[in-house]
Amino acid sequence: MKPVIGFDSSAIECTSLSPSAPIWQDILAQAMTGELLAAMNYTSLSEICDDPAEVADALEHAQGERGHAAAFAAEGRKIGVDVANNVDAKHWKRLRDAFLRCIAESDFIGCLIVQEIMLESFAVASYSRVGKVAPGSLGKTFARIAAEEEDHVEHAMSILRSERARDAQRFDDKVYRLHLDVMTTLAQMLAKECKDGHCEVCHASCVKPSLFDVSLSAAELRGASLQQYLKTLDMLGISGEVTLAWVTQLPV
């Protein structure tokens, strides 16, 4: 699959004079890639929905995510950097593939679990943290988008709670199966160091060691994301004892 917005890391230059601009450039690139992947996921979801209201809902979400991606690109321009994206980057592609497997099975609930419980937990938590430390409109944009993503999750929660009420055992088994697939990839993405080579989104070397320069850290973003994920699973009613074991078994 081609990147939604062309990716050529060698062509990406940072023209900003701010020493932190290259760091924000990479943070924005990861966020933009995530938003575009979410837009693709919602578009795919619309194709398996029977209910016209659900179709409209999914397409509206897809549009919203594209809007978020555009907002991140605009924030990059404000600080003098081009923001790349690469939905084919290795981790992001694996996440997309996991979602597409649910699509292939016409598994609407599975799609919601992957997108709303797993990927959005990561987005809400990491955008919130970035929103707290990023300067000016950059910080405000991250905080606003974090709040909007949280609204998505709220919307999906009611559907997922109803589904779990029908058969908790089956539902929890499905979440666990998807957890092994999706959260393992997310955990590798969120590891403090990228041990298996370049992530294919950062414009030069890995941004993680530089995050301290903008009052962030890879450990903090991972911790906040896992915490958000655990809290979201709690809200679904899955036993905290179970989800604790799930999370502690993830790779680091």
Add this chain to the structure above:
Amino acid sequence: MGDSAASVARRARTIDVDFALIGHQESWRAAADVLAVLRGPERTPLPDEEIKDILPWIPPRAVCHVDVRSIAGAKARGLYIDSFIPPDRLEAAYVHENIARVRGAAAYAIQAGAKIVSLGGFSSILIEGNFNQLPERHDTVFTTGNTLTVAFVVQGIKNMCALEGRNISRSTLLIVGATGDVGSGCARCLAPIVRRVLLSARNVERLRRLAAELQADGVQVEIATDLERFSAEADLVICAASLACPSLLLGRIAPHAIVCDAGYPKNLSPSAEMLGAKVFFGGLGQITGGLRFAPDFHGILNRHPFPDVVHGCLLEGMALALEGRFESFSQGRGFITQERVEEIETIAARHGIYLAPLYNADGPVEDGLHCYTHGPEAERV
């Protein structure tokens, strides 16, 4: 141990518990061991640095099921809920954050339907004066567990005096942290049987009130906020304050004094300042009817040199659950009386919960002959 997450899921879905125990890990080593069990033997343990990064983000939640059996035949099912207070944040600077964590753990216990909840270790210290900060309780009651802790501290002092051939009625007793719930409870129980009582704490007004109460019963009492003033005079010392370096604060104490570490965490050990002192960890009890963790956290959640030893504060909730008495037996600060101590001792003993063999950081301080060992009569639940 080594349960797959899926099998844990099946077990945990039918939560129906009599009691819950709220606790936390005292050290990073203990936290690492807990996470290693959760990860399972097939995965490499998390590196220490990763544990320090991850643990502070874990919201309070159940770690395992705890089943306990009485020697009288009763059984009770429970949950161990960890507040995940990071071991390096067990201090006053983090009090608001830590209270929020205990509140989260309390909410979890309520949601799990626990009928009684024991507040273990630092949780008890945080909440004893802040019961109103617990969430709305519905059908769940909370106990700090401090009354059974006091019972075991007092029993430990008596046993240690007997072991050392001391006449307790001729002793001068110093209580450090005397105005706290455990300290004042120990003062009420032991003052009538020692020669003289020295009370030390930071709050003078509370010290005066406790001293006046004891003096009204004819006890010879002195108070001081300066601990060193008393240290050399006492031959029995109960350290009921949670201090980072209690041995430094204690300073010079009488040679061969008996010192009970009743604080949390247990961090008193024989030192240069306490040459010749007989130090033991107080407030610990042992379950003789049967104790089971699922997954198996034996020796990890209860890291003691003897089997099935648990802090008195946690044992109080288990004893009350076995007794079918779901009430806030220990609540607030400064209400522990000798009568209440005797009452909880009787309840605990009825179910085979007794004072644990005495030990300190160097190991057992008695031969442990009365120590319960796993045999056919001490069946695992």
